[in-house]
Amino acid sequence: MTTEEFVLELQRIGAVKFGSFILKSGLESPFYFDLRDMISYPGILDGVAQLLADKIKDMKFDVLTGIPYTALPIASLVSAKLNKPLIYMRKEEKAYGTGKNVIGQYKKGDVCLVIDDLITTGASKVETAEAYEKEGVVVKDFVVVIDRSANGAEELGAMGYNLHSLISLDEIVELLQSKGLISDEKVKEVEAFTSSLAKPVEQDVYTNPLTQKLLDKMKEKQSNLVLSLDVTTQKEFFGMLDKVGDEIVMLKTHVDIIDDYDETFVPRLQQYASRQNFLIFEDRKFADIGNTVRHQFRNGVYKIADWAEYVTVHMVAGEMILKGLFEGIEGHAGFVLARMSSKGNLLNETYTRKCFEAAKKNPQWVAGFIGHGSSVEDIRRFKAKFPGNQVLLMPGVKLERGSDAMGQQYISVEDAVSGGADCIIVGRGILNATDPQAEAKIYRQRAWTAYRGRNEK
Numbered sequence: 001m002t003t004e005e006f007v008l009e010l011q012r013i014g015a016v017k018f019g020s021f022i023l024k025s026g027l028e029s030p031f032y033f034d035l036r037d038m039i040s041y042p043g044i045l046d047g048v049a050q051l052l053a054d055k056i057k058d059m060k061f062d063v064l065t066g067i068p069y070t071a072l073p074i075a076s077l078v079s080a081k082l083n084k085p086l087i088y089m090r091k092e093e094k095a096y097g098t099g100k101n102v103i104g105q106y107k108k109g110d111v112c113l114v115i116d117d118l119i120t121t122g123a124s125k126v127e128t129a130e131a132y133e134k135e136g137v138v139v140k141d142f143v144v145v146i147d148r149s150a151n152g153a154e155e156l157g158a159m160g161y162n163l164h165s166l167i168s169l170d171e172i173v174e175l176l177q178s179k180g181l182i183s184d185e186k187v188k189e190v191e192a193f194t195s196s197l198a199k200p201v202e203q204d205v206y207t208n209p210l211t212q213k214l215l216d217k218m219k220e221k222q223s224n225l226v227l228s229l230d231v232t233t234q235k236e237f238f239g240m241l242d243k244v245g246d247e248i249v250m251l252k253t254h255v256d257i258i259d260d261y262d263e264t265f266v267p268r269l270q271q272y273a274s275r276q277n278f279l280i281f282e283d284r285k286f287a288d289i290g291n292t293v294r295h296q297f298r299n300g301v302y303k304i305a306d307w308a309e310y311v312t313v314h315m316v317a318g319e320m321i322l323k324g325l326f327e328g329i330e331g332h333a334g335f336v337l338a339r340m341s342s343k344g345n346l347l348n349e350t351y352t353r354k355c356f357e358a359a360k361k362n363p364q365w366v367a368g369f370i371g372h373g374s375s376v377e378d379i380r381r382f383k384a385k386f387p388g389n390q391v392l393l394m395p396g397v398k399l400e401r402g403s404d405a406m407g408q409q410y411i412s413v414e415d416a417v418s419g420g421a422d423c424i425i426v427g428r429g430i431l432n433a434t435d436p437q438a439e440a441k442i443y444r445q446r447a448w449t450a451y452r453g454r455n456e457k
């Protein structure tokens with residue numbers, strides 16, 4: 001089967017559609033490709049598998065995979081034709097049995113070629129690559145049946161990946177027009193639509209006032225250092241602030257671990273914040289239903305809303321938690337915990353994406369995200385998915401890379417900030433230092449130098 005014959009077969013079985021279709025992105029498209037039913041036509045399925053096998057046979061890779069669901073049966077046939085091992089990623093992480101997320105035999109460091117049916121944007125492809133890379137598999141190349149993107153190759157190339165395709169949208173339209181299977185009017189509609197995709201969309205991006213307040217404070221104080229002050233007595237707490245408060249832009253508290261908490265604590269904390277010019281956020285990690293978190297935030301012993309401008313939020317209860325926390329009160333916002341730095345944590349990419357979706361719908365209540373990255377490139381990819389102008393606060397930062405006995409993974413100050421962290425969160429690196437004041441000054445200077453250098457590029 002030739003590429004031309006394949007396209008005509010797709011048109012015959014109704015896999016190539018022209019009309020008006022709402023895409024996943026919300027855009028209205030004059031065309032649509034639906035290759036899912038191709039699995040019911042063995043001749044077509046075998047034909048496209050052979051075309052792909054011929055295209056990739058000279059490429060260097062150890063294993064191959066298909067992105068579920070449409071591309072997986074195609075990849076299975078290609079695997080058999082080239083005698084190359086097939087692996088695939090579970091759609092949901094496995095929590096029982098062997099716990100394997102990747103099915104099939106592979107070694108750490110194996111290069112995996114990824115097959116998919118279509119590309120519209122590179123976002124889902126990058127997510128696939130990241131998932132495999134977490135399992136020790138290297139992804140360099142994507143091969144798609146149809147490239148219907150405006151600039152997919154450039155988009156993936158900027159992220160370090162190569163895109164290959166059997167046929168492009170333009171080639172399909174040209175072929176169908178030459179065969180009299182599509183009108184000249186419809187061709188113009190398709191061309192206009194694809195041209196619009198290639199143009200950058202100019203739109204006003206909402207900036208949360210609490211995001212701006214933090215950015216202004218950073219500039220004013222020339223600091224992007226956040227101190228995680230996890231101590232259990234007021235003496236330790238305020239004694240440490242005496243030493244390092246002038247170096248930090250914001251203080252992260254866990255008020256419920258203060259053993260001798262009393263009514264004097266909050267007024268004293270507010271005095272320090274005013275005198276040493278830092279912001280306050282309580283790392284409460286709210287994670288319950290809206291009504292419960294509303295009371296936890298505004299009432300109870302600590303009355304957090306009276307003194308903390310920012311709080312941390314888990315999204316496990318869904319986006320309504322944001323309404324429960326912040327509706328009806330001004331001057332507060334959340335940092336959504338989208339990734340964690342502890343080894344074996346359960347915040348997967350699906351969860352992270354849901355965090356971004358919730359923030360996009362509720363920008364007035366989300367000032368930023370808290371998340372960790374394993375490398376500069378990993379952090380860049382993570383931040384590139386932010387739905388707006390939110391800031392990135394990064395824990396797990398030390399002067400040098402490493403890990404500890406509790407499974408905490410650390411990245412260096414420079415890698416964190418150059419990758420995209422706006423603020424670094426440091427706790428034990430300062431608290432356990434022989435000279436906390438000197439150590440805080442080093443963290444501040446190195447982080448601010450990296451931040452300033454990143455923004456001047």
